[in-house]
Amino acid sequence: MEMTSRVCPLCGSTDTSRIFAEADFDFNRLDGFAFASRKLPEYMHYRLIECKRCDLLYATPLPREEFLVQGYSEAAYDSSEESHNAARTYASFLPGIMERLADLRGALDIGAGDGAFLEFLLEHGFEGIVGIEPSRAPIAAARHDILPLLREGVFCTEDHDPEKFSLITCFQTLEHLYDPLAMVHGVWRLLKPGGAAFFICHNRRSLSARLLGTKSPIFDIEHLQLFSPESARYLLEQNGFSSVTVSPVVNRYPIRYWMRLAPLPQNLKLPLISAIDRIGLGGLPLSIPAGNIAVIGYKSKSADNAFQALPEMVK
Numbered sequence: 192m193e194m195t196s197r198v199c200p201l202c203g204s205t206d207t208s209r210i211f212a213e214a215d216f217d218f219n220r221l222d223g224f225a226f227a228s229r230k231l232p233e234y235m236h237y238r239l240i241e242c243k244r245c246d247l248l249y250a251t252p253l254p255r256e257e258f259l260v261q262g263y264s265e266a267a268y269d270s271s272e273e274s275h276n277a278a279r280t281y282a283s284f285l286p287g288i289m290e291r292l293a294d295l296r297g298a299l300d301i302g303a304g305d306g307a308f309l310e311f312l313l314e315h316g317f318e319g320i321v322g323i324e325p326s327r328a329p330i331a332a333a334r335h336d337i338l339p340l341l342r343e344g345v346f347c348t349e350d351h352d353p354e355k356f357s358l359i360t361c362f363q364t365l366e367h368l369y370d371p372l373a374m375v376h377g378v379w380r381l382l383k384p385g386g387a388a389f390f391i392c393h394n395r396r397s398l399s400a401r402l403l404g405t406k407s408p409i410f411d412i413e414h415l416q417l418f419s420p421e422s423a424r425y426l427l428e429q430n431g432f433s434s435v436t437v438s439p440v441v442n443r444y445p446i447r448y449w450m451r452l453a454p455l456p457q458n459l460k461l462p463l464i465s466a467i468d469r470i471g472l473g474g475l476p477l478s479i480p481a482g483n484i485a486v487i488g489y490k491s492k493s494a495d496n497a498f499q500a501l502p503e504m505v506k
């Protein structure tokens with residue numbers, strides 16, 4: 192495996208003096224699961240640097256980009272229930288965003304999975320909806336009326352007309368990108384003036400992440416960087432977005448679903464879940480802030496003033 196080093200992918204800082212964790216992985220244990228959005232094998236990560244300037248935590252060195260893209264297109268997909276629960280939670284932010292939008296024409300979801308969020312965009316009245324998804328398996332599981340809206344591939348700004356979309360969303364994907372800054376720059380170009388970018392990512396400074404340390408499931412070989420509220424805000428403001436807000440995401444799932452996610456051994460977890468189902472509690476909804484943040488920003492209506500050039504990056 193050929194490894195390559197990089198500077199901070201967000202602010203370009205070359206200061207790598209603050210080492211958060213040394214590399215802990217074994218390529219022999221990697222298989223198709225490592226690049227699915229689920230969690231096998233666990234507790235493997237690259238060497239992680241904490242950027243003193245922008246607060247991003249990023250992996251370096253890491254494998255070359257071509258290898259990772261290959262991994263994603265072949266990744267397995269395993270849960271429609273999970274994607275729909277998440278999409279419902281994220282859709283709770285839509286009314287607040289829609290209040291500020293001039294129209295609902297043009298919505299792009301990057302890393303759309305099985306298109307679960309596209310269903311909510313339709314419900315909320317958006318038109319001209321497109322989802323981009325690099326993995327084949329989730330697309331195959333999409334609802335029949337959603338399937339025509341999904342495109343298999345990796346997000347590329349040049350594939351779309353500039354200023355075409357009112358809303359561009361990207362959930363649980365920023366961590367996986369080789370160059371998140373370039374992606375957000377592309378999002379800015381494709382938004383109409385006044386349009387909104389809406390991202391969901393892990394918060395590495397959340398209570399659960401701090402309690403679990405490097406045993407938190409967010410420290411994972413598939414995450415090339417991890418954001419905090421500060422670095423997430425930096426990501427949008429550096430790309431010219433204004434009115435940026437960063438807020439915690441409160442997930443509302445049935446108790447049995449939370450238990451499936453809990454960091455417990457399988458042989459303990461499964462009997463517990465069936466016991467809870469037997470006494471009729473498994474289906475009760477429970478709201479927990481699970482360590483995600485919603486990052487929302489708007490492209491200024493007089494967008495020329497707001498845009499700042501990308502920092503000169505040394506690759």
Ligand SMILES: [Zn+2]
Nearest residue numbers: 199202242245
């Ligand atoms: Zn940085």
